[in-house]
Amino acid sequence: MKPILEIKDLKVYYQLSKGFFQKSKQTIKAVNKVSLNIPKGQTIGLVGESGCGKTTLGRTILNLVQPTSGQIYFYKDQEKIDLTSLEAKKWKTLRKHIQMIFQDPYTSLNPRMTIRDIIAEPLVNLKIYPKKEINDKVEEIATRCNLHLSHLSRFPHTFSGGQRQRVAIARALILKPDFIVCDEPVSALDVSTQADILNLLTEFKLDFDLTYLFIGHDLSVVAYISDVIAVMYKGRLVETGPTDQIFTTPKHPYTQLLLSSVPAIDQRNLIQDQEITIFERNDLTLGEKSCPFLPRCPYGETICLNQEPELIPISSERFVACHLFSSSQFDQSTIAQPEERPHATTLSH
């Protein structure tokens, strides 16, 4: 499948000053050597806990955050454009192709603009259509997003969260983009409106031939909408693969922990009679090259402390960054099968 976006060795580091006189500097590696291919027409779900760098990665694609190093290639009509070294002027034309839907519809809409102006703003800014046509375009997309035309002259504060998110989607779609970064678009919404927005996003994906990078922390939402899942932990990608494979046979110990923590709707899978031991070792001093998951990993070995695991293929579609699958130090026959592993109660509902 043709890629639409290719991320190569992307690093985003933040410098934190510590102490009054800024004596020592600490580097926060928000995104650390991330490489990811996003095929056209697919939805990539990016999951991980808070602070793992998933939002930073999404924002870097749109140049809202400057990367420290690495490349992001965007493919447009046979052309390969490096987004990290693009001039501001060229970005303006590219914005037509790459858009974003933000998490909180209560802060992402300007309270002093009417809904009509908010949806029209990208068209006005980029001057793609003559002024006369703008109105028609706004009404066309608003209807598609199930917004009442009579509501277009209202201000955002008169709308509920779900309606606001529909306005945000209309604003992102009006330029007919190819690629949209959805940064937790439903996490601020109620369950009943969440389903509505997810249906809308799925519908538009087919109709407009879109590609999504869907960032989320609610695994059931991400699993529902994504074709491929990428799991991040402390700035690194630890596992990628097709959604059903990741959910039925998670390989990386972190993915296993993550999936076994999801509360099921039809059974008590989290609270059982037998005590569940949580692995947490605070006595380890991690080096520059240690596996970041080591303190919480039940299978840790010396190699994990001294050598950073690379993201390697374990089948044609799946990649895992874990020495369990790459090092001879682990005898594959002694590794417990997923069913027997402490964290590996896979989702079964």
Add this chain to the structure above:
Amino acid sequence: MNRDQNPTLLQVKNLTVCFRAHGGTILAVNDLSFDLNKNQILGIVGESGSGKSVTMQNILGILPKNGIVDPNSQIKFNSSRYGEIDLLKLKPKEKKWFKLRGSEIGIIFQEPSAVLSPIYKIFAYFKEVIDLHLPGKSKTEIEQMAADMLAKVGIPNPSQCLAQYPFELSGGMKQRVLIALTLVTRPKLIIADEPTTALDVTVQAQILRLLKKLQQEFELSIIFISHNLGVIRQIADQVLVMYLGEAMELGLTEDVINRPLHPYTSLLVKAIPHFKSKGNPLVTMPGSIPNPLERPTGCPFHPRCPFVLNDVCSKQHPAFINYENGRKSRCFYLEKHKSRGVPVETHFRN
């Protein structure tokens, strides 16, 4: 549930609360009744505007000043100090409140970092709570009590934690500290208002396990408020489903979530996405939660209900009546089927 063995701890009867607002009166809670037995976890689930927070505020006596409670409402609490007491009859500044709130009724809030001020060390919080509710303890005694409780909630190094500031702790650790802080006075009833919503899913699982363990150890009764049905399914014995301030369904958690009676519960369960349902559009509820000032007449859910009966639902208000297995629900559609003796299965339809 061993209803006979466990005495009732809290009884909410016909609770009705209004708010004066610009443009009219908002009915926040309408005729809500439920019992909470000792040693039981009751889950309250509902979307925004369902009245779950207002119910909690009434039990704690912290209703905002513009809230008006109907004089026929009752919240009876079985206090070990005062015997059976109607919490709604207490005035906001009454001394009894200070003996109840914090020592007999505890609360765990949603956002631990918003509750703990960054300028005090953890020890200061324990000192404040213990000085207020268990006066006359020396500093070493307080330290000992606090450290014991922190160890119980799974803080690895309790004495070190007492000397730390809240910002030095992770979100999960802060929530553990808050749970310890609530439990140190040994309350009988705990109100947990979305205690895991701000946490990561792995930490959420740990906190849920911890709460269940502590509930058994201290024989607590917990009202667990959440919008997440999955979380409620894990921890609650009974669940109360609320919509626009009204109880829609009440019953054992397994019954209500796996075999919902009320169309609202049924749609709520079906709206939860899952990777196995990928490719099929999610079941949605038509319309959206109405503006509280434009409350629908009759059944509050009727404008969005796929089972609406044209002649009654918009005109009359359905009663909260009993169904099999101690379940209760409020729906004309269910009533109609019950009177015919037909089993109603809203979850198999549409």
